[in-house]
Amino acid sequence: MTTSSAYTADLVAAQVQAFLTERTKRTWEPDTDLFAAGGVSSMFAMELVVHLESEFDIVISGPDLALDNFRTVKSMAELVVRLREAEQ
């Protein structure tokens, strides 16, 4: 397993972008709103939660499930870094 210090926001963002590209067949800028019109479905939001948990060994529950945390690549990267730091 990768050590937590290796997961900077940039690395997480790159990984999330790769996952999104694989699943949605398009590329996502760090600030693009995934859930705006033409974006992704609400089912996919749950898939994102599970993916982030599994990939970065975190648990996302309670208030962290707020949609704003999943709205952009950047916000997801910030969430992951914050939760990993809280685990230390």
Add this chain to the structure above:
Amino acid sequence: MTDAAGLADLIAERVGDQASGWDIAGELPRDLLVELGGLGVLCAQVSSEHGGPGLDSRANGELTASVGELCSSLRSVMTSQGMAAWAIRRLGSRAQQHHFLPRLCAGELAAVGFSEPGAGSDLAGISTSIVDYGDHVVVSGRKVWVTAAHYADLLVVFGTYGGGATAVVVPADTPGVRIERVPHPSGCRAAGHAGIVLEDVHLPADHVLGGTGLPLSLIVTAALTYGRMSVAWGCVGILRACLAAVVEHTDTRVQFGVPLAQHQLVARHIAELYVGEQTAAWACEHASASWDSNCPDLVVDAVLAKYTASRAAASGADRAVQVLASVAAADGHVVARAHRDAKLMEIIEGTSEICELVLAEHARGRTGRSRS
């Protein structure tokens, strides 16, 4: 991890031959539910840290199928308790998980309220409100067709909250809570379906899971995913019960000089039931594998499993009634129960049509346009 087979044997021993009588009476013995609840088997995926058996999805699935084979009403109570536990685990803070989950493994019974008079498949239309007053909240609204609400000590109720939505844990004896039993459900008759009326129900703020407004579709999907797995595995149990009854009957019942099984038109029913049971089990095993490996596909795989298994159960039970004929035309008979219970499984936790919309969207390139 606890021994799932041992738990299944224990439940089979407790149920014995009573499921038929429970179906006719429309009631499960409360002391049995409390005993099983106290063993944690009604929500067997709760971790040992929280006092549960800590089964993985696959082992809990096999346990659920074994209960579904005996009694879909009892299995429905398991589905409700497990879904309540999962909602608390998913939406609750750590403190809330530590507070509520051990209670669900110590004999307290739980139910989860989604549907309302004006919001079934379209859950975005829920009007139950959870209003924040600082140290307390006030819950008002009406839920319908809540499985196991008749038995429940704790009600996990979904409602609007803080610009989004969340769920709140409502002790059933709180002033302002009224449970109105569905008088004569057509299936899972002893599962304790009831409506919940909430009139200005005051609760401590720490009963609000998450403590903030969350996207309704996300949290409903989170909770329903567990329910869909449980219903799907329960349907595998229904199919196993039907298959066993059909094999036994067609081996012993003689018409036109030979056992029924030797008539080719009857043999087709046996084959189709077997195919239904096997395919449903594979879909469930696949979804549980996704769950246990925390694969993002689990969300859609759970829908696929529920859709496949409930349809197989409904058509399989239909065949079983046809083969057993007058023998299965008596209320309480395992196949008569299966026939009524399986139909409801095509409706509960997302109708077959809602499942089809999800699956179609998934097939159209994994993600579609947002409907929210």
